[in-house]
Amino acid sequence: MPPARLTGHAACTERRTAMNIFGLTGSTGVLIAIALALVPAVVAYVRGRQIARFVDDPALPERLFAGSRVMSSSLMLTIVALITLTGLASIWAIPAAVIAYYAAALPLRRTLYGETWSLAAYLSIVIRFFVAVWSFWVLVCAVPALALWAGDRAWIVGHSWGGHLLLHCAVAIPDRMHGGLAVDLLGGVGDGGEAGFEAELMRRTPPEAAARAQELDERGMRGEGTPEEMRESLELLWPAYFASPDHTMPFMDARTSIPAYAGIWDSAKALLPELEASLAEVAMPFGVVAGGSSPMPVEEAAAATARAIPGAWLEVVDGAGHFPWFERPGCIRAALDRLSA
Numbered sequence: 001m002p003p004a005r006l007t008g009h010a011a012c013t014e015r016r017t018a019m020n021i022f023g024l025t026g027s028t029g030v031l032i033a034i035a036l037a038l039v040p041a042v043v044a045y046v047r048g049r050q051i052a053r054f055v056d057d058p059a060l061p062e063r064l065f066a067g068s069r070v071m072s073s074s075l076m077l078t079i080v081a082l083i084t085l086t087g088l089a090s091i092w093a094i095p096a097a098v099i100a101y102y103a104a105a106l107p108l109r110r111t112l113y114g115e116t117w118s119l120a121a122y123l124s125i126v127i128r129f130f131v132a133v134w135s136f137w138v139l140v141c142a143v144p145a146l147a148l149w150a151g152d153r154a155w156i157v158g159h160s161w162g163g164h165l166l167l168h169c170a171v172a173i174p175d176r177m178h179g180g181l182a183v184d185l186l187g188g189v190g191d192g193g194e195a196g197f198e199a200e201l202m203r204r205t206p207p208e209a210a211a212r213a214q215e216l217d218e219r220g221m222r223g224e225g226t227p228e229e230m231r232e233s234l235e236l237l238w239p240a241y242f243a244s245p246d247h248t249m250p251f252m253d254a255r256t257s258i259p260a261y262a263g264i265w266d267s268a269k270a271l272l273p274e275l276e277a278s279l280a281e282v283a284m285p286f287g288v289v290a291g292g293s294s295p296m297p298v299e300e301a302a303a304a305t306a307r308a309i310p311g312a313w314l315e316v317v318d319g320a321g322h323f324p325w326f327e328r329p330g331c332i333r334a335a336l337d338r339l340s341a
Contacts, residue, residue, distance in 0.1 A: 037093040040075040041100035047071055048108030075101050102126045155340060157332070159183040160296075160322065163288075164192065164268060167305070170286065171278045179285030181339050183332060184294050184322050185301060186268075188275045189308050193301030200295035204240035213237050221262050230261065242321040243293035249326050279308040286312040287339045289332065291320035313338075 047070055078097050106122050109115050117125075155178050158166030163185025170180050186192040202210045216233035219225040231253065238252075239245035286309050290302035298316055306314040315335055320327040 033093045034096070036078055036081060037097035038100055040071070040078050040097055041104035043074040044071045044101050045104040045107070048105055052108055052111040071101070071105075099123065099126055153178050155179055155181070155336065157181045157183065157336070158185065161186045161268070164188065167275060167279065168271070170282045170284060170309075171275065174282070174284060177284055179287075179339055181287045181289065181332075181335055182302070182305065183289045183335075184291050184296050184324060185288065185305065186296070187301035187305040188272070188279055189304035190272075190276070190300060192272060193297045193304075194269075196297035196300050197295055200297070201237050201240045204245070204295060205237055209236040221265070240295055241323065243291070243319055243327055247327070249323060276308065279305070280310065282309045282312075285339050287335055288312060288314045289324060289335045290314065290316050291322055291324045291327075292316045292318045293320060293327075294322045294324075296322060 075097065079094055103119065103123055103126070106115075106117065106119060110117075115122075153176055156166055156169060158164070158169075158180065160183070163182035164187070166180045166182050166185070167188040170177065186194065186197075202214070205213065213233045213236040216225060216229045220230050220233070235251055239248055242248045286306075288302045288306040290296070290298045292298065296302070302316070303314055306312045315331075315338075317324045317328050317331045320331065325332045
């Protein structure tokens with residue numbers, strides 16, 4: 001049961017104090033972090049232009065080796081500088097630095113290898129590869145960027161596997177959070193409720209459709225599927241997410257990257273034991289909302305996670321499925337009021 005079936009997201013709410021980098025607040029600190037993140041890209045672009053002049057030189061391999069050391073060193077030093085000088089305040093700039101670095105190398109790649117990628121297509125591949133390899137840690141790095149719009153700290157809400165991501169954030173970046181609200185999440189204890197969720201989705205779905213969805217999902221996890229097949233799989237299972245198959249939201253037609261899809265899910269499962277062991281260290285207001293009629297098993301997912309976090313509370317919304325706010329409007333707002341009171 002990979003993340004494409006969990007269809008969740010994370011969001012930040014409520015503006016607070018201004019962001020602080022190098023003792024500077026607001027947009028100035030953000031601009032400094034962006035400037036640092038662009039340094040490796042500038043080095044890669046300039047060095048690439050220099051190397052491209054010697055494309056017919058017999059000594060090109062040596063020049064490439066020397067140039068790659070300079071470029072990769074600039075990237076590593078920038079990452080160290082961002083972490084050392086700004087701590088977690090600008091961790092969001094690390095993925096930006098890596099992506100900009102690879103983008104700046106495209107002109108050299110065109111010269112050396114005759115590549116014809118457009119910048120947009122090339123960046124799309126770089127971002128998918130980056131997410132597939134670094135998976136959950138890329139997402140954790142990206143969350144503080146959302147908090148920029150909420151000030152120095154934020155209340156963060158995560159739904160479904162976004163709720164699972166929220167658990168990682170509560171462990172890894174607590175100084176960026178006032179607290180968290182996880183909504184019908186993939187839990188952080190045991191298997192997080194994965195087996196029960198998968199079984200219940202299939203039980204609620206007509207056998208022929210369930211078999212087809214399972215086949216498509218397995219193809220995706222092997223890297224053989226297509227985004228269109230992932231969409232078909234989710235659409236076949238869509239009614240099973242709700243308390244009643246006759247009362248559902250419009251289908252959420254989300255685009256899917258197959259490498260990122262498989263990479264994130266493998267990473268999430270591999271990190272589960274470490275995450276479970278760390279939940280007892282969470283020291284912030286934390287609430288969990290579960291749909292009483294959701295395919296996600298309340299006990300294995302929401303309840304077990306709430307028990308593992310000191311002071312966390314659990315609210316089960318009767319008659320609600322995997323999207324509690326749809327069947328019981330106002331329940332999430334009420335939970336946020338309770339959390340921030």
